[in-house]
Amino acid sequence: MNHPMMKRLNRSSEWAVEAQGLVKRFGDQYAVNGVDLKVKTGSIYGVLGPxxxxxxxxxxxxxxxxxxDAGTARIFGYDVVNEAAIVRQLIGVTGQYASVDESLSATENLVIFSRLLGIGRQEAKRKAAELLEEFGLTEAAKRPLKQFSGGMxxxxxxxxxxxxxxxxxxxDEPTTGLDPRTRTQMWDTIRRLVHTGSTVLLTTQYLDEADQLADRIAVIDRGQVVAEGTADExxxxxxxxxxxxxxQGADDISHARRIVDQVLKVHSNxxxxxxxxxxxxxxxxxxTDLLIALRAEGIHLAEISVQKPTLDEVFLTITGHAPKEEKPDGERVDLSVAKEARA
Structure with missing residues:
Protein backbone atom coordinates (compact mmCIF):
# COMPACT_ATOMS: atom_id res chain seq x y z
CA MET A 1 0.00 0.00 0.00
CA ASN A 2 1.33 3.40 -0.97
CA HIS A 3 -0.25 5.65 1.64
CA PRO A 4 2.31 6.80 4.27
CA MET A 5 -0.13 6.14 7.10
CA MET A 6 -0.05 2.46 6.23
CA LYS A 7 3.46 2.31 7.64
CA ARG A 8 1.83 2.60 11.05
CA LEU A 9 -0.44 -0.34 10.39
CA ASN A 10 0.13 -4.03 10.66
CA ARG A 11 0.65 -4.85 6.98
CA SER A 12 -0.78 -8.31 7.57
CA SER A 13 -3.99 -6.77 8.94
CA GLU A 14 -6.83 -8.85 7.51
CA TRP A 15 -9.69 -6.42 8.02
CA ALA A 16 -10.01 -2.90 6.66
CA VAL A 17 -13.41 -2.45 8.31
CA GLU A 18 -14.84 -4.16 11.37
CA ALA A 19 -18.23 -2.90 12.51
CA GLN A 20 -20.47 -4.50 15.08
CA GLY A 21 -23.96 -3.51 16.16
CA LEU A 22 -23.96 -0.04 14.58
CA VAL A 23 -27.08 1.93 15.48
CA LYS A 24 -28.15 5.43 14.45
CA ARG A 25 -31.48 7.02 15.33
CA PHE A 26 -32.99 10.24 14.04
CA GLY A 27 -35.73 11.05 16.51
CA ASP A 28 -37.85 7.92 16.90
CA GLN A 29 -36.69 6.47 13.58
CA TYR A 30 -33.87 3.94 13.25
CA ALA A 31 -31.82 4.76 10.15
CA VAL A 32 -29.38 1.97 11.07
CA ASN A 33 -30.36 -0.74 13.52
CA GLY A 34 -27.57 -3.18 14.42
CA VAL A 35 -25.40 -3.35 11.31
CA ASP A 36 -22.39 -5.71 11.32
CA LEU A 37 -19.76 -5.49 8.57
CA LYS A 38 -16.33 -7.03 8.03
CA VAL A 39 -14.43 -5.85 4.96
CA LYS A 40 -11.28 -7.73 4.02
CA THR A 41 -8.23 -5.63 3.15
CA GLY A 42 -7.65 -5.43 -0.61
CA SER A 43 -11.23 -6.24 -1.61
CA ILE A 44 -14.29 -4.52 -3.03
CA TYR A 45 -17.18 -4.84 -0.61
CA GLY A 46 -20.67 -3.93 -1.78
CA VAL A 47 -23.48 -2.67 0.44
CA LEU A 48 -26.63 -3.22 -1.60
CA GLY A 49 -29.99 -1.73 -0.75
CA PRO A 50 -32.82 0.51 -1.93
CA ASP A 69 -25.64 5.85 18.97
CA ALA A 70 -24.51 2.31 19.71
CA GLY A 71 -22.07 -0.28 18.45
CA THR A 72 -18.38 -0.12 17.53
CA ALA A 73 -16.41 0.30 14.32
CA ARG A 74 -12.71 0.03 13.52
CA ILE A 75 -10.80 1.02 10.39
CA PHE A 76 -7.55 -0.97 10.07
CA GLY A 77 -7.87 -1.54 13.81
CA TYR A 78 -8.44 2.14 14.73
CA ASP A 79 -11.64 3.06 16.55
CA VAL A 80 -13.74 5.54 14.54
CA VAL A 81 -14.67 7.51 17.67
CA ASN A 82 -11.64 7.36 19.95
CA GLU A 83 -9.05 7.47 17.15
CA ALA A 84 -10.99 9.49 14.59
CA ALA A 85 -8.04 11.70 13.60
CA ILE A 86 -6.02 8.68 12.48
CA VAL A 87 -9.01 7.11 10.72
CA ARG A 88 -9.57 10.28 8.66
CA GLN A 89 -6.05 10.04 7.30
CA LEU A 90 -6.66 6.48 6.13
CA ILE A 91 -9.87 7.01 4.18
CA GLY A 92 -11.25 8.78 1.15
CA VAL A 93 -14.96 9.53 0.88
CA THR A 94 -16.72 10.54 -2.32
CA GLY A 95 -19.17 13.36 -1.78
CA GLN A 96 -17.28 15.28 0.88
CA TYR A 97 -15.08 17.01 -1.70
CA ALA A 98 -17.81 19.22 -3.14
CA SER A 99 -15.43 22.04 -4.06
CA VAL A 100 -13.35 24.84 -2.62
CA ASP A 101 -14.90 27.42 -4.91
CA GLU A 102 -17.66 26.91 -7.48
CA SER A 103 -16.22 29.71 -9.61
CA LEU A 104 -12.84 27.96 -9.91
CA SER A 105 -12.07 25.40 -12.58
CA ALA A 106 -11.81 21.65 -12.06
CA THR A 107 -8.03 21.87 -12.38
CA GLU A 108 -7.80 24.71 -9.85
CA ASN A 109 -9.93 22.84 -7.32
CA LEU A 110 -7.87 19.66 -7.63
CA VAL A 111 -4.64 21.62 -7.31
CA ILE A 112 -5.92 23.29 -4.14
CA PHE A 113 -6.86 19.93 -2.62
CA SER A 114 -3.40 18.59 -3.46
CA ARG A 115 -1.70 21.64 -1.93
CA LEU A 116 -3.78 21.24 1.26
CA LEU A 117 -2.40 17.71 1.49
CA GLY A 118 1.17 19.03 1.32
CA ILE A 119 1.86 18.18 -2.31
CA GLY A 120 4.19 20.55 -4.20
CA ARG A 121 2.77 22.89 -6.84
CA GLN A 122 4.22 21.15 -9.91
CA GLU A 123 3.29 17.71 -8.63
CA ALA A 124 -0.21 19.00 -7.81
CA LYS A 125 -0.66 20.23 -11.39
CA ARG A 126 0.59 16.95 -12.80
CA LYS A 127 -1.70 14.94 -10.53
CA ALA A 128 -4.69 17.12 -11.43
CA ALA A 129 -4.11 16.62 -15.15
CA GLU A 130 -3.67 12.87 -14.65
CA LEU A 131 -6.91 12.53 -12.67
CA LEU A 132 -8.93 14.67 -15.07
CA GLU A 133 -7.78 12.47 -17.95
CA GLU A 134 -8.57 9.32 -15.96
CA PHE A 135 -12.15 10.47 -15.45
CA GLY A 136 -12.73 11.90 -18.90
CA LEU A 137 -12.78 15.52 -17.78
CA THR A 138 -9.78 16.90 -19.67
CA GLU A 139 -11.92 18.90 -22.08
CA ALA A 140 -13.73 20.53 -19.14
CA ALA A 141 -10.57 21.12 -17.10
CA LYS A 142 -10.72 24.90 -17.40
CA ARG A 143 -14.47 25.27 -16.95
CA PRO A 144 -15.80 26.51 -13.57
CA LEU A 145 -17.49 23.84 -11.47
CA LYS A 146 -20.79 25.71 -11.47
CA GLN A 147 -21.09 24.72 -15.16
CA PHE A 148 -20.59 21.01 -14.45
CA SER A 149 -23.45 18.51 -14.78
CA GLY A 150 -24.31 16.16 -11.93
CA GLY A 151 -22.48 13.28 -13.58
CA MET A 152 -19.35 15.40 -14.13
CA ASP A 172 -21.34 6.14 -1.81
CA GLU A 173 -23.54 5.59 -4.88
CA PRO A 174 -20.61 6.43 -7.21
CA THR A 175 -22.41 5.93 -10.52
CA THR A 176 -25.83 7.41 -9.83
CA GLY A 177 -26.77 9.76 -12.66
CA LEU A 178 -24.03 8.60 -15.00
CA ASP A 179 -24.59 7.47 -18.57
CA PRO A 180 -23.82 3.78 -19.33
CA ARG A 181 -20.46 4.52 -20.98
CA THR A 182 -19.19 6.66 -18.09
CA ARG A 183 -20.56 4.15 -15.61
CA THR A 184 -18.50 1.39 -17.20
CA GLN A 185 -15.41 3.63 -17.09
CA MET A 186 -16.01 4.18 -13.37
CA TRP A 187 -16.20 0.43 -12.84
CA ASP A 188 -12.82 0.02 -14.52
CA THR A 189 -11.35 2.77 -12.35
CA ILE A 190 -12.70 1.16 -9.18
CA ARG A 191 -11.13 -2.17 -10.14
CA ARG A 192 -7.79 -0.42 -10.76
CA LEU A 193 -7.94 1.16 -7.30
CA VAL A 194 -7.96 -2.27 -5.71
CA HIS A 195 -5.21 -3.55 -8.01
CA THR A 196 -3.00 -0.68 -6.84
CA GLY A 197 -3.51 -1.46 -3.15
CA SER A 198 -6.71 0.20 -1.99
CA THR A 199 -9.73 -1.35 -0.33
CA VAL A 200 -13.14 -0.18 -1.55
CA LEU A 201 -16.44 -0.14 0.32
CA LEU A 202 -19.15 0.56 -2.24
CA THR A 203 -22.79 1.39 -1.58
CA THR A 204 -25.17 0.96 -4.47
CA GLN A 205 -28.79 0.36 -5.34
CA TYR A 206 -27.81 -1.05 -8.74
CA LEU A 207 -27.90 -4.83 -8.64
CA ASP A 208 -25.70 -5.27 -11.70
CA GLU A 209 -23.09 -2.96 -10.19
CA ALA A 210 -22.80 -5.06 -7.03
CA ASP A 211 -22.71 -8.22 -9.15
CA GLN A 212 -19.96 -6.88 -11.44
CA LEU A 213 -17.69 -5.31 -8.82
CA ALA A 214 -18.06 -6.70 -5.32
CA ASP A 215 -16.08 -9.60 -3.89
CA ARG A 216 -18.67 -9.80 -1.12
CA ILE A 217 -22.06 -8.15 -0.74
CA ALA A 218 -24.14 -7.15 2.27
CA VAL A 219 -27.84 -6.75 1.50
CA ILE A 220 -29.23 -4.02 3.76
CA ASP A 221 -32.90 -3.26 4.19
CA ARG A 222 -34.65 -1.02 6.71
CA GLY A 223 -31.40 -0.40 8.58
CA GLN A 224 -30.36 -4.03 8.98
CA VAL A 225 -28.10 -6.47 7.13
CA VAL A 226 -30.47 -9.18 5.95
CA ALA A 227 -27.95 -11.27 3.98
CA GLU A 228 -24.21 -11.35 3.33
CA GLY A 229 -21.93 -13.31 1.04
CA THR A 230 -20.48 -13.47 -2.45
CA ALA A 231 -22.84 -12.83 -5.36
CA ASP A 232 -22.86 -16.56 -6.13
CA GLU A 233 -23.57 -17.46 -2.49
CA GLN A 248 -37.85 -26.94 -32.32
CA GLY A 249 -41.13 -28.74 -32.93
CA ALA A 250 -44.23 -27.29 -31.23
CA ASP A 251 -45.81 -30.76 -31.20
CA ASP A 252 -42.89 -32.12 -29.17
CA ILE A 253 -43.18 -29.71 -26.23
CA SER A 254 -45.43 -31.83 -24.00
CA HIS A 255 -43.38 -34.97 -24.66
CA ALA A 256 -40.12 -33.09 -24.03
CA ARG A 257 -41.45 -31.71 -20.78
CA ARG A 258 -42.33 -35.18 -19.50
CA ILE A 259 -38.78 -36.35 -20.28
CA VAL A 260 -37.30 -33.33 -18.52
CA ASP A 261 -39.36 -34.00 -15.38
CA GLN A 262 -38.52 -37.70 -15.42
CA VAL A 263 -34.76 -37.42 -16.01
CA LEU A 264 -34.07 -34.36 -13.84
CA LYS A 265 -36.59 -35.51 -11.19
CA VAL A 266 -38.13 -32.03 -11.05
CA HIS A 267 -41.31 -30.19 -12.00
CA SER A 268 -40.67 -28.02 -15.06
CA ASN A 269 -42.61 -25.11 -16.54
CA THR A 288 -26.06 -35.13 -20.10
CA ASP A 289 -28.59 -37.90 -19.43
CA LEU A 290 -31.40 -35.53 -20.43
CA LEU A 291 -29.80 -34.64 -23.76
CA ILE A 292 -29.28 -38.32 -24.56
CA ALA A 293 -32.91 -39.10 -23.67
CA LEU A 294 -34.25 -36.26 -25.83
CA ARG A 295 -32.16 -37.36 -28.81
CA ALA A 296 -33.31 -40.96 -28.36
CA GLU A 297 -36.91 -39.75 -28.62
CA GLY A 298 -36.17 -37.70 -31.74
CA ILE A 299 -36.75 -34.37 -30.02
CA HIS A 300 -34.57 -31.59 -31.43
CA LEU A 301 -33.55 -28.49 -29.49
CA ALA A 302 -33.17 -25.02 -30.97
CA GLU A 303 -31.32 -23.71 -27.92
CA ILE A 304 -30.17 -24.72 -24.44
CA SER A 305 -28.86 -22.48 -21.65
CA VAL A 306 -28.25 -22.44 -17.91
CA GLN A 307 -29.06 -19.36 -15.84
CA LYS A 308 -28.25 -18.57 -12.23
CA PRO A 309 -30.76 -16.68 -10.08
CA THR A 310 -30.35 -12.92 -10.48
CA LEU A 311 -29.62 -10.49 -7.65
CA ASP A 312 -33.08 -9.07 -8.35
CA GLU A 313 -34.53 -12.44 -7.34
CA VAL A 314 -32.23 -12.55 -4.31
CA PHE A 315 -33.40 -9.15 -3.12
CA LEU A 316 -37.06 -9.95 -3.72
CA THR A 317 -36.80 -13.27 -1.87
CA ILE A 318 -34.86 -11.92 1.09
CA THR A 319 -36.68 -8.63 1.66
CA GLY A 320 -40.11 -9.41 0.29
CA HIS A 321 -40.02 -6.46 -2.09
CA ALA A 322 -38.18 -5.51 -5.26
CA PRO A 323 -35.26 -3.07 -5.14
CA LYS A 324 -36.05 0.47 -6.20
CA GLU A 325 -33.51 2.26 -8.34
CA GLU A 326 -34.11 5.76 -7.03
CA LYS A 327 -32.02 8.62 -5.80
CA PRO A 328 -29.39 7.81 -3.14
CA ASP A 329 -30.59 7.51 0.45
CA GLY A 330 -29.22 10.46 2.34
CA GLU A 331 -27.75 13.73 1.26
CA ARG A 332 -24.26 14.15 -0.10
CA VAL A 333 -21.78 15.41 2.45
CA ASP A 334 -20.74 18.96 1.66
CA LEU A 335 -17.38 20.52 2.46
CA SER A 336 -18.64 22.32 5.54
CA VAL A 337 -19.70 19.03 7.11
CA ALA A 338 -16.35 17.47 6.27
CA LYS A 339 -14.50 20.43 7.79
CA GLU A 340 -16.64 20.25 10.93
CA ALA A 341 -15.92 16.55 11.26
CA ARG A 342 -12.18 17.14 10.90
CA ALA A 343 -12.14 19.92 13.50
Missing part, protein backbone atom coordinates in the same frame (compact mmCIF):
# COMPACT_ATOMS: atom_id res chain seq x y z
CA UNK A 51 -33.39 4.17 -1.20
CA UNK A 52 -33.74 4.71 2.55
CA UNK A 53 -32.17 1.38 3.55
CA UNK A 54 -29.46 3.03 5.70
CA UNK A 55 -26.47 2.69 3.38
CA UNK A 56 -25.34 6.32 3.43
CA UNK A 57 -25.84 6.63 7.20
CA UNK A 58 -23.64 3.56 7.70
CA UNK A 59 -20.90 5.02 5.51
CA UNK A 60 -21.00 8.35 7.35
CA UNK A 61 -20.54 6.60 10.70
CA UNK A 62 -17.61 4.55 9.42
CA UNK A 63 -16.05 7.71 7.93
CA UNK A 64 -16.29 9.60 11.28
CA UNK A 65 -18.75 12.10 9.77
CA UNK A 66 -21.59 10.91 11.99
CA UNK A 67 -21.35 9.45 15.49
CA UNK A 68 -23.14 6.19 16.12
CA UNK A 153 -19.41 16.48 -10.49
CA UNK A 154 -19.66 12.89 -9.35
CA UNK A 155 -16.59 11.97 -11.40
CA UNK A 156 -14.71 14.95 -10.01
CA UNK A 157 -15.69 13.91 -6.48
CA UNK A 158 -14.04 10.54 -6.97
CA UNK A 159 -10.98 12.13 -8.57
CA UNK A 160 -10.55 14.45 -5.57
CA UNK A 161 -10.93 11.58 -3.10
CA UNK A 162 -8.03 9.76 -4.80
CA UNK A 163 -5.45 12.53 -4.55
CA UNK A 164 -4.00 11.16 -1.33
CA UNK A 165 -4.23 7.50 -2.48
CA UNK A 166 -6.02 6.45 0.72
CA UNK A 167 -5.84 2.79 1.78
CA UNK A 168 -9.63 2.68 2.21
CA UNK A 169 -12.10 4.40 -0.12
CA UNK A 170 -15.80 4.77 0.60
CA UNK A 171 -17.79 5.10 -2.60
CA UNK A 234 -26.47 -15.02 -2.33
CA UNK A 235 -27.90 -16.37 -5.58
CA UNK A 236 -27.51 -19.96 -4.39
CA UNK A 237 -29.34 -19.09 -1.16
CA UNK A 238 -32.59 -18.43 -3.01
CA UNK A 239 -32.51 -21.40 -5.35
CA UNK A 240 -30.56 -23.45 -7.82
CA UNK A 241 -29.68 -22.56 -11.37
CA UNK A 242 -32.34 -23.16 -14.00
CA UNK A 243 -32.12 -25.02 -17.30
CA UNK A 244 -33.80 -23.41 -20.32
CA UNK A 245 -34.66 -25.49 -23.38
CA UNK A 246 -36.14 -24.29 -26.66
CA UNK A 247 -37.80 -27.17 -28.54
CA UNK A 270 -43.51 -24.13 -20.07
CA UNK A 271 -43.26 -20.38 -20.50
CA UNK A 272 -45.53 -18.18 -22.59
CA UNK A 273 -42.76 -18.23 -25.17
CA UNK A 274 -43.60 -21.02 -27.60
CA UNK A 275 -41.39 -24.02 -27.19
CA UNK A 276 -39.52 -22.86 -24.07
CA UNK A 277 -39.19 -25.19 -21.09
CA UNK A 278 -37.64 -24.06 -17.81
CA UNK A 279 -36.62 -26.46 -15.05
CA UNK A 280 -34.63 -26.19 -11.79
CA UNK A 281 -31.24 -27.85 -12.11
CA UNK A 282 -30.18 -29.34 -8.82
CA UNK A 283 -27.86 -31.96 -10.34
CA UNK A 284 -25.70 -30.78 -13.26
CA UNK A 285 -24.60 -34.33 -14.09
CA UNK A 286 -28.16 -35.24 -15.09
CA UNK A 287 -28.14 -32.74 -17.98
Missing amino acids: NGAGKTTTIRMLATLLRQ RRRLDLAASLIAKPPLIFL LKASVGTSSLHLNV VSAEAGRITAPMADVDLV
